[in-house]
Amino acid sequence: MGPVRQVGPFDPGSGRGGPQDGWVTRAGLVKYLKANLEPWLFGVSAALLGAGLAARVARATGAADGLWIAATVIGLVFSVTSTARALLRRQPSVDVIALLALGGALVVGEPFAGAMIAVMLASGALLEARAGARARRELSLLVARAPQTARLRQLDSIREIPVAQVALGDRLMVGSGEIVPVDGRLLGPAVLDESALTGEPLPVERQSGDDVRSGVVNAGPGFDLVTTATAAESTYAGVVRLVEAAQASSAPFVRTADRFALYFVPLTLALAGGAWLASGDAVRAVAVLVVATPCPLLLAAPIAIMSGLSRAAGVGVVIKGGGALEKLAAGQVMLFDKTGTLTQGRPEVADVLTRSDLEADELLRLAASLDQVSPHVLAGAIVSAAARRRLPLSAPDDVSEVHGYGLQGRVDGHRIRIGKAAWILGDDTPDWARRAQRRAEIDSALAVFVAVDDQAAGAVLLEDPIRPDAPRMLRALREAGISRVVLLTGDRRDVAEMVGRIVGVDEVLSDCDPAQKLAAIGRESVAARTIMVGDGINDAPALAAAGAGVALAARGSTASSEAADVVLTVDRIDAIAAAILIARRSKGIALQAVLTGMGLSLVAMAMAAAGLLVPAVGAVLQEGIDVLAIVIALRAVLPARGQRAPLSGAEVATAATLRAQHEAVLPVVELVCTVADGLSDDNADLAPVRALLHRLEAELLPHERADEQELVPLVARALGGSDSTAGLSRTHAEIEHQINRLHRLVTGTEATDAAGGDVVELRRLLYGLYAILRLHNAQEDEGAITLVSTHAGPS
16 A cells, blocks of 8 residues: 555644645554544544434434444444453453443344443543543653763864763863763863752862763863763763663552442342343343443543643643542652752842942842853842842943853943952951851852952852742641651752751651662652652652652753653642642542442442333433533532632732832841941941931831731731731731830930940840841741732732
8 A cells, every 4th residue: 555645634653743745654544543542433433323313313223223333333342452451451340341231232132222332432431541641751851851962072173973982081072051971070170060960959169080970061161071981871871761760660550440340340240140030131131231331430530530630730730640640649658859849949149248338239239240141050040139139230341251260340340250259359358258158158058259349349148048838838738648758859968957847847868869769769658659749850760750750840850840740830839739639639529420420320220130221221321320420520620619719810919019029128138137247346336227227117117017917918818817827917016126126226325336235235136136037038938928829810
């Protein structure tokens, strides 16, 4: 057979659109038909049933019977095939009842009943295929990300070669932004983004002689390395193999209907056989089989599952089919990666420290102006921080990168340098610089120093902050039935334990590579069903191995999203708890629909066995039972009873305005600590304190009062009561009280300078106020701003 002219646009490789020339081969056509079997089966059987009804109305009895017989035969072929597959898998299946009913309908001359059963089987197969459809492409993007070529340095030339041809001891050049193709040893310093393998969000500086692993990204200037492994033996290839092995160990989804087969099939056969023996009429046995056809199992369960999938998608969670939903609903132990999951996964400016004669905002503005032209990830964080503070940035001139040290250029006539402490500070480390370095060490932050006109002027501290919705999300998970929460991370133990304490996990496992994460999931899976949450390539093996894998796709690795059963498309992890509740409710509704439908089917079976139902009437009655089961199943797409109403568009706009004000006053909060640090026991200058007091009263207090009057009522409505906002209101009152105390202390000191007890009291009060403000901001982020955003409705 030659080429077949394409009638409609389809791709024989995927079934979704084809080549422009419009020609396909026989193999492509067969592949297309296999990929679209369920829709074709349903369409043909429904068309035959409808055509038969039309023929019967037209009194063409023979034609009607012929059409119905054809539909029955199609259903019989499909039923034989599905039953055979179940037997090969050694899996019990209710399809054997449909097979006997279809065959019996043909034998006793009840083609209409057989056609009805065929349509129900086809519709069930179609719904189940759509509900359980899942793209098996977990490894494709992992492989696609892997470099296909490497740049080999030979004498004074660089030649591009396939990565498979790289040999041990070759000297490779890795350009800025490129992925390291194979494991190697550095021949010079490098700045690497290792988050794909370790989960650590901040770039890491490596020195000459350090080992570097394949799969990491060059986040700095180009560098050379000597290969220590081939592509097949390198780290990244090992990650791919781990995913493949973990995926192979995943258990397949067993549909809900099959769980009843072990009991329902023998009961049906016994009842049908008993009715036949007792009456001597084979039609009774067929009638029993017809009403016993488990369409509530085949239809109601997939519909409830599909409804649950639709409901989850509405909150930003994509669940990849019924099997994934069932695994999510069954989870009892939740395992989290840290970076990008419980933390933001990207560096953010935590504070700006300056020498006494320079404002923090001005230093940040100058640094961000210069960093506008830098592709470095830290530069992006500094520019973003300036944008949030609405600082006007200037275009830099004469910008150049000093390899291994930082960036320099001119901004508004000033010579600006940004980079390492050794380059900016030289041999002189002033007190403010020592405080910055010490604070960065304590907070596991990164300090970027800034010089203005060749004078060290300040430092920008960057850290990976905890997601504000993480603690509330974990509380919601426990309410949803999660009994144990484990933090898995490749980060240091002290950092991991700090995050674990704040968000409230049960156990912290730090310094884990992908293989160790996989082993931890294996240990936890022995005792209970597991759910793994992650967002990086290093999480892909664990996501594939866990009972259910949940990936954050808003900013995470595409490969991890493909390896997961559940994908969050919103950058908000509290959606995980909502997805679990939806999954459990959908599974419960599916069970209700199945039990109701099959209970009514049992009554109908008894009536058929007693001779009160003929096969044709039984088929119609079974249709009514199916409709009822479907109506019950469709409840899964509706909100749960008692679910709070979303906030209106005006309320969401109010919350957004208050959020912008919240961001605007953050520099004032950090200024409290800076002013306290600058107070000296000897002739302290109160001018900075007075300026700070003015900003607190003019900027901070109005915002806190607006929060109390406008934001707190919104949060109370979202949470269903004012008791939940009592802590927020209490800190509002405490902030105002402490600022009033500061006002009395400052105005009570008549002199420009103060000394002794006044200075001690000022420092004590300022540090106390700073601690309250930091705690309050965390409260507001966790319990107010993010919560309001999750309850936002259409505007």
